Amino acid sequence: MQTSPDPVAEPKAYQDFLLALLGSDDPLLAQSMTPSAWEDVMAEAGDGLRTRPEPGEWSVLECLGHATDAEVVYGGRYRWILAHDEPPLIGYDQDLWVERLRHNEDDPAMLLALFRALREANLELWRRTPDSERPRVGVHAERGPESYELSFQIVAGHDRFHLDHARRAIAVVAG
Numbered sequence: 291m292q293t294s295p296d297p298v299a300e301p302k303a304y305q306d307f308l309l310a311l312l313g314s315d316d317p318l319l320a321q322s323m324t325p326s327a328w329e330d331v332m333a334e335a336g337d338g339l340r341t342r343p344e345p346g347e348w349s350v351l352e353c354l355g356h357a358t359d360a361e362v363v364y365g366g367r368y369r370w371i372l373a374h375d376e377p378p379l380i381g382y383d384q385d386l387w388v389e390r391l392r393h394n395e396d397d398p399a400m401l402l403a404l405f406r407a408l409r410e411a412n413l414e415l416w417r418r419t420p421d422s423e424r425p426r427v428g429v430h431a432e433r434g435p436e437s438y439e440l441s442f443q444i445v446a447g448h449d450r451f452h453l454d455h456a457r458r459a460i461a462v463v464a465g
Contacts, residue, residue, distance in 0.1 A: 294451060298381065301433040305440075308447030317446035321413060324449040325406040328354055331456045332398055335463075340394050343462035348388060353456040354401055355393025356384055357449065361408040364445050368415055371428040371438045379428040379436065416442055 295303035312320060332339065335350040342349045348356065363382060370377040393401070424439040436444075 298432055305433055308444045311447035311450040312443055317443045320446040325409055327453050335460050338463040341463045343459045349394055350456045350459050351398060352388050352393045353452050355396055356388050357452050358401055358405045359387045360448060365408055365412045367428055367441055368438055371426050377428045379430040381432045
Protein backbone atom coordinates (compact mmCIF):
# COMPACT_ATOMS: atom_id res chain seq x y z
CA MET A 291 0.00 0.00 0.00
CA GLN A 292 1.35 3.37 -1.00
CA THR A 293 1.28 5.80 1.91
CA SER A 294 1.84 9.51 1.79
CA PRO A 295 4.33 11.32 4.00
CA ASP A 296 2.81 12.98 7.05
CA PRO A 297 1.60 16.40 5.90
CA VAL A 298 2.46 18.04 9.23
CA ALA A 299 5.73 16.28 10.08
CA GLU A 300 7.03 16.26 6.49
CA PRO A 301 5.24 19.09 4.68
CA LYS A 302 7.65 19.39 1.75
CA ALA A 303 7.79 15.62 1.23
CA TYR A 304 3.97 15.50 1.29
CA GLN A 305 3.76 18.28 -1.29
CA ASP A 306 6.35 16.58 -3.51
CA PHE A 307 4.56 13.23 -3.17
CA LEU A 308 1.27 14.67 -4.44
CA LEU A 309 2.97 16.58 -7.25
CA ALA A 310 4.72 13.38 -8.35
CA LEU A 311 1.34 11.64 -8.64
CA LEU A 312 0.27 14.34 -11.10
CA GLY A 313 3.58 14.28 -12.95
CA SER A 314 3.50 16.34 -16.15
CA ASP A 315 -0.24 15.85 -16.66
CA ASP A 316 -2.51 18.86 -17.04
CA PRO A 317 -4.09 19.47 -13.61
CA LEU A 318 -7.27 20.88 -15.19
CA LEU A 319 -7.80 17.73 -17.25
CA ALA A 320 -6.88 15.48 -14.32
CA GLN A 321 -9.30 17.24 -11.98
CA SER A 322 -12.03 17.30 -14.63
CA MET A 323 -11.96 13.51 -14.77
CA THR A 324 -12.17 12.99 -11.01
CA PRO A 325 -15.96 13.22 -10.44
CA SER A 326 -16.58 10.44 -12.97
CA ALA A 327 -13.79 8.39 -11.45
CA TRP A 328 -15.43 8.72 -8.02
CA GLU A 329 -18.74 7.66 -9.54
CA ASP A 330 -17.08 4.51 -10.92
CA VAL A 331 -15.35 3.75 -7.63
CA MET A 332 -18.58 4.16 -5.69
CA ALA A 333 -20.41 1.80 -8.06
CA GLU A 334 -17.60 -0.74 -7.84
CA ALA A 335 -17.66 -0.64 -4.02
CA GLY A 336 -21.30 -1.70 -3.93
CA ASP A 337 -22.36 -2.99 -0.52
CA GLY A 338 -18.79 -2.59 0.76
CA LEU A 339 -18.98 1.18 0.47
CA ARG A 340 -18.99 1.78 4.24
CA THR A 341 -16.71 -1.12 5.21
CA ARG A 342 -13.31 -0.17 6.55
CA PRO A 343 -10.63 -2.45 5.13
CA GLU A 344 -8.70 -2.39 8.43
CA PRO A 345 -9.26 -0.75 11.82
CA GLY A 346 -8.21 2.87 11.53
CA GLU A 347 -8.42 2.85 7.71
CA TRP A 348 -11.05 4.79 5.80
CA SER A 349 -13.91 3.17 3.94
CA VAL A 350 -14.57 4.10 0.31
CA LEU A 351 -17.29 6.50 1.46
CA GLU A 352 -14.92 8.09 3.97
CA CYS A 353 -12.33 8.55 1.20
CA LEU A 354 -14.93 10.40 -0.85
CA GLY A 355 -15.92 12.40 2.23
CA HIS A 356 -12.30 13.44 2.68
CA ALA A 357 -12.01 14.38 -1.00
CA THR A 358 -15.13 16.52 -0.60
CA ASP A 359 -13.71 18.17 2.52
CA ALA A 360 -10.50 18.90 0.61
CA GLU A 361 -12.54 20.47 -2.18
CA VAL A 362 -14.23 22.76 0.36
CA VAL A 363 -10.90 23.68 1.98
CA TYR A 364 -9.02 24.24 -1.27
CA GLY A 365 -11.94 26.15 -2.77
CA GLY A 366 -11.64 28.54 0.16
CA ARG A 367 -7.86 28.71 -0.16
CA TYR A 368 -8.09 29.48 -3.87
CA ARG A 369 -10.44 32.35 -3.17
CA TRP A 370 -8.35 33.73 -0.30
CA ILE A 371 -5.22 33.60 -2.46
CA LEU A 372 -6.87 35.34 -5.39
CA ALA A 373 -8.66 38.01 -3.36
CA HIS A 374 -6.07 38.83 -0.68
CA ASP A 375 -2.36 39.52 -0.56
CA GLU A 376 -0.50 36.57 0.95
CA PRO A 377 -3.34 35.41 3.23
CA PRO A 378 -2.73 32.83 5.95
CA LEU A 379 -3.95 29.34 5.00
CA ILE A 380 -4.74 27.15 7.99
CA GLY A 381 -4.23 23.43 7.96
CA TYR A 382 -6.78 20.89 9.15
CA ASP A 383 -6.74 17.43 10.67
CA GLN A 384 -8.22 15.20 7.98
CA ASP A 385 -8.86 12.30 10.34
CA LEU A 386 -10.85 14.50 12.73
CA TRP A 387 -12.93 15.84 9.83
CA VAL A 388 -13.70 12.34 8.53
CA GLU A 389 -14.61 11.12 12.02
CA ARG A 390 -16.46 14.12 13.40
CA LEU A 391 -18.31 14.93 10.20
CA ARG A 392 -19.41 11.27 10.17
CA HIS A 393 -18.66 10.64 6.54
CA ASN A 394 -19.37 6.94 6.84
CA GLU A 395 -22.99 7.91 7.58
CA ASP A 396 -23.28 10.23 4.55
CA ASP A 397 -25.72 9.56 1.76
CA PRO A 398 -23.41 8.43 -1.06
CA ALA A 399 -25.39 10.07 -3.87
CA MET A 400 -25.62 13.37 -2.02
CA LEU A 401 -21.91 13.34 -1.17
CA LEU A 402 -20.98 12.60 -4.77
CA ALA A 403 -23.28 15.38 -6.00
CA LEU A 404 -21.71 17.81 -3.52
CA PHE A 405 -18.20 16.84 -4.63
CA ARG A 406 -19.17 17.26 -8.28
CA ALA A 407 -20.72 20.72 -7.68
CA LEU A 408 -17.77 21.97 -5.64
CA ARG A 409 -15.29 20.63 -8.17
CA GLU A 410 -17.07 22.27 -11.09
CA ALA A 411 -17.14 25.61 -9.25
CA ASN A 412 -13.41 25.35 -8.54
CA LEU A 413 -12.60 24.33 -12.12
CA GLU A 414 -14.60 27.27 -13.44
CA LEU A 415 -12.68 29.60 -11.13
CA TRP A 416 -9.43 28.21 -12.57
CA ARG A 417 -10.63 28.64 -16.16
CA ARG A 418 -11.59 32.28 -15.67
CA THR A 419 -8.47 33.24 -13.69
CA PRO A 420 -5.87 34.92 -15.93
CA ASP A 421 -2.50 33.15 -16.10
CA SER A 422 -0.94 36.29 -14.61
CA GLU A 423 -2.87 35.74 -11.34
CA ARG A 424 -2.12 32.04 -10.87
CA PRO A 425 1.26 32.71 -9.18
CA ARG A 426 -0.50 34.62 -6.35
CA VAL A 427 0.51 33.16 -2.99
CA GLY A 428 -1.05 32.26 0.33
CA VAL A 429 1.02 31.23 3.33
CA HIS A 430 0.13 27.74 4.48
CA ALA A 431 0.57 27.24 8.24
CA GLU A 432 2.56 24.02 7.75
CA ARG A 433 4.06 24.27 4.26
CA GLY A 434 4.77 27.98 3.89
CA PRO A 435 4.09 29.91 0.68
CA GLU A 436 1.85 28.14 -1.84
CA SER A 437 0.62 29.69 -5.03
CA TYR A 438 -2.82 29.20 -6.49
CA GLU A 439 -1.19 27.28 -9.33
CA LEU A 440 0.74 24.99 -6.98
CA SER A 441 -2.37 24.41 -4.87
CA PHE A 442 -4.32 23.46 -7.99
CA GLN A 443 -1.62 20.94 -8.96
CA ILE A 444 -1.53 19.50 -5.44
CA VAL A 445 -5.28 18.87 -5.55
CA ALA A 446 -4.91 16.89 -8.79
CA GLY A 447 -2.30 14.65 -7.15
CA HIS A 448 -4.47 14.41 -4.03
CA ASP A 449 -7.33 13.17 -6.21
CA ARG A 450 -5.19 10.39 -7.62
CA PHE A 451 -3.93 9.34 -4.20
CA HIS A 452 -7.37 9.05 -2.63
CA LEU A 453 -8.97 7.38 -5.63
CA ASP A 454 -6.22 4.78 -5.38
CA HIS A 455 -6.78 4.65 -1.61
CA ALA A 456 -10.47 3.88 -2.22
CA ARG A 457 -9.66 1.25 -4.84
CA ARG A 458 -7.30 -0.47 -2.39
CA ALA A 459 -10.08 -0.45 0.20
CA ILE A 460 -12.41 -2.14 -2.30
CA ALA A 461 -9.81 -4.82 -3.04
CA VAL A 462 -9.23 -5.56 0.65
CA VAL A 463 -12.94 -5.68 1.49
CA ALA A 464 -13.61 -7.93 -1.52
CA GLY A 465 -10.92 -10.28 -0.27
